[in-house]
Amino acid sequence: MVFSALVTRKPTEGTISNSVEALDDSMLPPGNVLVAIEWAGLNYKDALCLSGLGNLVKAYPHVGGVDFAGRVVESSDARYHPGQGVVLTGWRVGEARWGGLAQRARVDADWLVPLPKRFSTRTSMILGTAGLAAMLAINRLQAEGSKAGDGEVLVTGAGGGVGSIAVLLLARLGYKVAALTGRPHLGDRLSRLGASRIVSREEVLAPSGRVLDKETWSAAIDNVGGPLLGEVLKKVRYGGAVAAVGNATGRNWDASVIPFILRNISLLGIDTVMQPFAARQAAWDRLTMLFTPATYEPLVSEARLADLPGMAETMLNGGIAGRVIVNPRELPT
Incomplete structure (x- = not known):
């Protein structure tokens, strides 16, 4: 044909x-x-x-x-x-x-x-790879012990596909979400998705010269990579975790082992390409319950x-x- x-x-x-x-x-x-x-x-x-x-x-x-x-x-x-x-x-x-x-x-x-039985083909592609990545990241954070009452969760690149869906899903789960975007005009849209506050890229990237900064977020989903990820790691609270999903601004950053040792934090890699069927199915099943x-x-x-x-x-x-x-x-x- x-x-x-x-x-x-x-x-x-x-x-x-x-x-x-x-x-x-x-x-x-x-x-x-x-x-x-x-x-x-x-x-x-x-x-x-x-x-x-x-x-x-x-x-x-x-x-x-x-x-x-x-x-x-x-x-x-x-x-x-x-x-x-x-x-x-x-x-x-x-x-x-x-x-x-x-x-x-x-x-x-x-x-x-x-x-998924509750989704049309159109809805499934509104989610697509981005929605799967967001759900996998949240599942990993929760497996590490992240709970809605622990404090704010930062989502970087919140204006993109993965980031914006992550904001919605986290809010639906009861988390307070700090949405970081380099596009301030998207603030109102992100707030309607459930973000409790909007964070500017400059606010996080402002160099302190320290290997540890004030504990700000209980966890984070990072879609950006590069220097921003390095700054986020300095600001995660004791025992928290960061799910690394993307590298839109770069693959490398200046890193220190100190946040991992002194604050007991974890950096979690999130892959959507080779995930086994069971993990995919579980993520899609959960998306049918959370995504609006x-x-x-x-x-x-x-x-x-x-x-x-x-x-x-x-x-x-x-x-x-x-x-x-x-x-x-x-x-x-």
Whole structure:
């Protein structure tokens, strides 16, 4: 069957290009489940791939898209049947192999989870990789002993997908949330999601010259990395933990072992790519209980495949808040 996809090409000598093209099922990579995609997401990794950055794509032509939701067309795996709703995040789909920025995808059944019963495919992609990451981070913090009554939890990069969803989920769980953003104009939106106060990036980055600062937050979810993470670690209360989810501003920071030793804090790495099925399923099940789509809707932008190259550039420049969801069925007339 012929379908449309956003195809990324990069000549040996030349610049990267993206265009919506007609492809055939025979061109899809091998796999035991064929999915008709109803919604996909535009994530930071997708923006990197569409821009030829990050060294994520190893072969061209390429179809990006690290997450999608849709309906099974064909399956040789007994766990999935035609018409069933499914969700995919991670497993290097959209990076090492073709992904969800298309009307169809062929994947391995082991990479899928059933569409949560309380969610539409659209709602599942409002969450997507970002929602999964936020839920996994909260689950890890709570496994480390974090409780709602312990004090404020800081969320950095709160204007992005992971950060904004984390703010909503933490507030729903009864936590006091300090939302850090470099975009002050998003303050009202974050407050409506449940943030108890808005923190400026400059407030946290102001250098003190000390290896330990005043104990401020009981825990943190960091989506930014770089020097900001180093400053956050200095300010976490005794016995607290920081869940590291992203590295939008850098991979490295000046670190000291002192906060870990003298304050007994933990730094937790959160991966969404290779999480086993049980952890994914548990996170999605919990999301169905906590996520309120109507509350988050003001931070949702819809896009078509043809819109994505321009939106990718905007995203990399910090110009997009919340989540971008993609309807591959809507094509230019």
